[in-house]
Amino acid sequence: MQTSYSTFLLAGYTVHRITFDPATFTEADLLWLPHYQQLSQAGRKRKADHLAGRIAAFHALNRKNIPGIGSSGEPLWPAGISGSISHSGMQAVAICRENGLVGIDCEAIIVESEAREIQDGVIDAQEAQLLVASHLPFDLAFTLAFSAKESLFKALFPQVQAWMGFDSARVTALAADNLTLTLTRPLPPFAQNQVFTLHWCRIDSMVITLICDA
Incomplete structure (x- = not known):
């Protein structure tokens, strides 16, 4: 899937942004996700959105971790980290911090x-x-x-x-x-x-x- 990565500041916090083209998504792209099998029943749009969000989160985590999927569909962040992911249209954003409330x-x-x-x-x-x-x-x-x-x-x-x-x-x-x-x-x-x-x-x-x- 074609993506581009950028960041911007909001209230002094760095937001990680992925712009993506869902038309270029292929099933093979999901293999980058450790939890790709959990998305096997999802539709094409859901898969592309999820992948873009996890790429943004990967950058937010200094390219060291990819959040999994919790029992309620929420991202699973590393211990001691609070984070949030969102996507709309051809944009996905993510942010994380050490503990505390965070939502985007x-x-x-x-x-x-x-x-x-x-x-x-x-x-x-x-x-x-x-x-x-x-x-x-x-x-x-x-x-x-x-x-x-x-x-x-x-x-x-x-x-x-x-x-x-x-x-x-x-x-x-x-x-x-x-x-x-x-x-x-x-x-x-x-x-x-x-x-x-x-x-x-x-x-x-x-x-x-x-x-x-x-």
Whole structure:
């Protein structure tokens, strides 16, 4: 599969980025993954996305390790390392650090008509008002809310070990390069009303959201 590798900084953290052409993917490419047999039943798109994400993670881990697949589909990072992977379209990103919370998500900006159709499953009326008050275009603001919740849930999953719906956290602030999410219910060991700050950036028609916390 044809790929290109680059990095960029988000809130001072290095994000590892793979741009890939899924049309060039072949089954033989998967043999690079130690866990390739676990993907035998996956579709072609899933395989290409997964491979691109693991290549990004490989670079994030100083080219020393490839995260496996956990029982819930989560990446398995080396001991003492927290990390996160995301992919969308022809982009994959990964980041890792020593312990602490880390979650990253990349999303193509959702067109406003689609955002309006699905918004009730992602944000509540209070959040909708906040997005409008941010003065960001609705498609961008909504995509940021969607992506930020994905990033947060990825960061919390290693400790929560449970599925978290979009109503588990609420956007309570949205600024030019960061936003705040507040838990609407307890997610042990995290308490209801616990607040998390995430950072975001836009690259062309994509947004990337990131949480890196103690």
